Amino acid sequence: MLVTDSELNVIAYTDEHYSSDAASIAIGGLVSVAGAAEVNVISNTTRAGIGDGNVSLISADHVTVDASDTSELDADTGVFAPGFGVAVGASAGVNIMSNTVEAFIGDAIVNVADGVDVVVEATSDYDV
Numbered sequence: 001m002l003v004t005d006s007e008l009n010v011i012a013y014t015d016e017h018y019s020s021d022a023a024s025i026a027i028g029g030l031v032s033v034a035g036a037a038e039v040n041v042i043s044n045t046t047r048a049g050i051g052d053g054n055v056s057l058i059s060a061d062h063v064t065v066d067a068s069d070t071s072e073l074d075a076d077t078g079v080f081a082p083g084f085g086v087a088v089g090a091s092a093g094v095n096i097m098s099n100t101v102e103a104f105i106g107d108a109i110v111n112v113a114d115g116v117d118v119v120v121e122a123t124s125d126y127d128v
Helices: none
Strands: 002-004 007-014 017-025 031-042 045-050 056-059 062-069 072-080 086-097 100-105 108-111 117-124
Touching (some): 007 045, 031 072, 062 100, 072 086
Parallel strands (some): 007 062, 031 086, 062 117
């Protein structure tokens, strides 16, 4: 990669909304038992980079490498267990989010003049 006298912006952005539901209904006479369970395992990789394997020469007025992940994981579980005697209901939801967010300048030669910005930033903000 060769970039000269310009802006170089490498941006990777993940903004996924995961939503899942689990429900159970049990109607019984003397005994009513209901259960619901939900497990969500999310694993994303968001990468923004320059020079990942090949040497890059960059001479730019502004260099930005930005990776961000603002994913959201929402899980709803519920149970309805009416009965004429004993009624038992239970529900559980488990969310596991293990994402990787990387921003880098690797095998690269970056030539910048005074006052030129080089920004490398990786951010994550999850709503679970």
